[in-house]
Amino acid sequence: MRFALRRLYGKRKEMSEIEKSNVNIVQAPDGIEGPGFFVTMLDKAVGLGRKNSLWPLPFATSCCGIEFMATAAATYDLGRFGAERLSFSPRQADLLMVMGTISKKMIPVVRQVYQQMAEPRWVLAMGACACSGGIFDTYSVLQGIDKIIPVDVYIPGCPPRPEQVIDGIIQIQKLAESETTRRRNQPEYKALMEKYGME
Ligand code: SF4
Helix, strand or coil, rough: CHHHHHHHHHCCHHHHHHCCCCCCCCCCCCCEEEECEEEHHHHHHHHHHHHHHCCCCEECCCCHHHHHHHHHHHCCHHHHHHCCCCCHHHCCCCCCEECCCCCCHHHHHHHHHHHHHHCEEEEEEEEEHHHHCCCCCCCCCCCCHCCCCCCCCCCCCCCCCCCHHHHHHHHHHHHHHHHHCCCHHHHHHHHHHHHHHCC
């Protein structure tokens, strides 16, 4: 990565200026390094790519969605985490972010969106409503999206601050980085999907 940056910016002097700035230089995964070569495990290389190129699908139904917009805008700049490419097509997304109150009428829609996403996929429940129904303990509101789809990370709050959303994204990044490429074929994962009535 440093080598690539050096080529990009040309001079060593300019590179040292970048190193002094707050530009985040991604660390190479563990591996064996020598003159002219670097060897690592496929899982680690794939995990590095997945971690730093999440494509979130913002499923925003109410006020938490506005807080997410603030997180993606200039001040908090979600793009620093490689997640600025928001996808409104489930087939080109790997992180489903559910933000807001989910009414029971919306259950088939949320499930369909989740099932249309390709593996590997992660789910982040943002805010009290998505996590547990929040203050809307009524006949028409789903009391937490984990009743219909598996959730990887929960962000509490009503609404959560952008810093909390960023922390949630970082937790998803840790999962994406450490997940083996074989996890989705394991019996535990298949059993989890069966529990939700999915393949
Ligand atoms: S958790 Fe609070 S801010 Fe978020 S959607 Fe529910 S009521 Fe709105």
